[in-house]
Amino acid sequence: MNRLVLLLVTSLVTVPLAASGSAPSEARRTPAPQGKLVFVATTGLEDLGTLSSALRHARSAKESGHLSDVVWLTYGRAVVALDPTVKAVPEEVRQAAQAAKAASVRLVACGTALQKFGIDPKKLQPQAEVVDNGVAELARLVAEGYQLIRY
Numbered sequence: 001m002n003r004l005v006l007l008l009v010t011s012l013v014t015v016p017l018a019a020s021g022s023a024p025s026e027a028r029r030t031p032a033p034q035g036k037l038v039f040v041a042t043t044g045l046e047d048l049g050t051l052s053s054a055l056r057h058a059r060s061a062k063e064s065g066h067l068s069d070v071v072w073l074t075y076g077r078a079v080v081a082l083d084p085t086v087k088a089v090p091e092e093v094r095q096a097a098q099a100a101k102a103a104s105v106r107l108v109a110c111g112t113a114l115q116k117f118g119i120d121p122k123k124l125q126p127q128a129e130v131v132d133n134g135v136a137e138l139a140r141l142v143a144e145g146y147q148l149i150r151y
Contacts, residue, residue, distance in 0.1 A: 033068040036146040044077025055096035056150035075110030075134025084125040101126040110134030
């Protein structure tokens with residue numbers, strides 16, 4: 001009886017290990033991109049580290065190959081991150097925005113916030129898609145199945 005139990009335990013451990021070791025490339029294959037994320041940035045100059053992190057994380061998520069779409073949506077005070085005339089925005093944040101855009105992250109800015117802060121939508125750096133209302137756009141994205149990450 002002990003021999004049977006030992007044989008059973010050995011097979012339960014070695015068979016899965018052998019199966020996983022036989023085809024490592026298939027086990028690590030990235031599935032077809034299908035998820036969708038929206039990174040929502042609402043903080044302003046008071047927390048530049050958070051703005052920078054949101055942009056870097058959006059870029060990393062897009063570059064992972066797991067997602068079909070990644071959006072960085074900004075409304076409220078965070079729109080200043082895309083305003084090239086605001087001297088208080090450090091180069092690190094500007095570079096993170098450029099890198100996210102280069103990685104095909106869709107940058108979306110709230111038109112209401114741009115108007116409130118006197119920012120010309122045509123001068124955004126990097127260029128971003130401008131929507132009338134950031135919260136309405138967020139609601140639309142969530143209705144389309146996007147998962148939300150808030151910064």
